[in-house]
Amino acid sequence: MGKLREVCGAVTGMFMADGLIEGYDDPKAKEEKAEVYARVRALAEAFQAENHSIICRDLLIDVETSASAAPEARTKEYYERRPCGAYVESAARIFARSLGLPEA
Template structure:
C-alpha cells in the first residue's frame, strides 16, 4: 500500500487531471505547493492536452522525478544520462504494469475523441475510466523508485 498512490488517486477523484494528481502527491519533496504543482502540470492531462498521447499520470511522474533527481546544467552530460535512464526506467516499470504509456491505448481508444473539451466527472466517468488506478500506479512506481535511490524513506 502506498500513501502517495492513495493521495494521487484522491486528488484525481477531486477533479484534478492525471498529471496534476501525481505531481501534487509529491509536493512535500518537490517543494512545489499545491497551486504551483497544479498549474505546472495542468496542460498534461488527457495525454497532453487531451490529445491522448503520453499518459498524464506518466507525465506527472516524469515531472516529479525530474524535479527531484534531474539536472540543471546543460553541460552536465552525466546528469543527462542519469536523468534519461531514470525516465526510461520509470516508463518501463509503468509499461510492465499497464502494457503502455500512451493514453489512448490505456483507454482502449483507436484515436483521440477529437475535442479539447474534457468529460464531466460523474460517477459513470469514474466507473468507465481506469485513470484513477493509473494515477495510483504512477505514484506508487515513483515512490518505490525514490525509496530505492534513498530520496525518501
C-alpha cells in the first residue's frame, strides 16, 4: 500500500474484513482481542503457506518496480506483469474458508 512494500494490501484487507465481521467493539475486551489476534495470525499463516510471504516486497521480488513514490500508469501491461490480482484472489479464498463458506 502506498508503495511502501510492507504487508500486502490483500492481506491487510483480509484482516480488516475479519475485524468487521468477527471483531469486537469494547476496547477492554481482552478475551475478544485475543481471539482476533489468533484469527489474524491464522489468516496470515494460511496466506504465507500459499504464497510464501505476506510482505509485498517479497511477493513482488521478480517484478520490475519503480522506486519512485509516484503511482505508475494502470495499463494493461501494468496488470499483466503484476501478480497482485492473484494475491487478492488467494486472500479472498482463504478468508471465505475461515468463515466456513463453500469454495466458489
